[in-house]
Amino acid sequence: MDTFFSAPFTDTSNYGGVVGLAKDGHVIYGPYNDDGELWACEETDMCNGFLLADGSYGYASTGYFPYTVGCWGPAPGPAETAVICSGNACVGGSMAGLAPISIIIAAAALLELF
Numbered sequence: 001m002d003t004f005f006s007a008p009f010t011d012t013s014n015y016g017g018v019v020g021l022a023k024d025g026h027v028i029y030g031p032y033n034d035d036g037e038l039w040a041c042e043e044t045d046m047c048n049g050f051l052l053a054d055g056s057y058g059y060a061s062t063g064y065f066p067y068t069v070g071c072w073g074p075a076p077g078p079a080e081t082a083v084i085c086s087g088n089a090c091v092g093g094s095m096a097g098l099a100p101i102s103i104i105i106a107a108a109a110l111l112e113l114f
Contacts, residue, residue, distance in 0.1 A: 012036035019061050024072045028059045038063065041090030047073030065089040 016030020039062045048070045
C-alpha cells in the first residue's frame, strides 16, 4: 500500500486520472490540465476547480495552495485574496519555484477533507 501513495503521477492523459471524490460530489482529478501539462494558477478558480469540456465541474490536484479542494465550487473566478497560511500559493498567476506534484501531496490533501 505504501507504494501506491508514494508513486508520482506518470500518465498525463485524462487530467492524470481520478484522485477522489469531494464531499460535494465533484470529482477530484490529477495534476494535469487538458493539454497534459501541470495546472497553472489561471486555469483553476478560487476553489481549485475547473470546467470540463462537457460543462461539468471538477477539482484539480495542484502543486500550489489549496492543492485540491479550497472551497465548494464552482467559484466565480480565480482567487483575488491574499493567502497568509501558505507560502506556496498563486501570486499573480505564477508557479515559479514549484516542484511537480506527486500523489503524496494529493493523498495528504484528501485526508484533510475526510
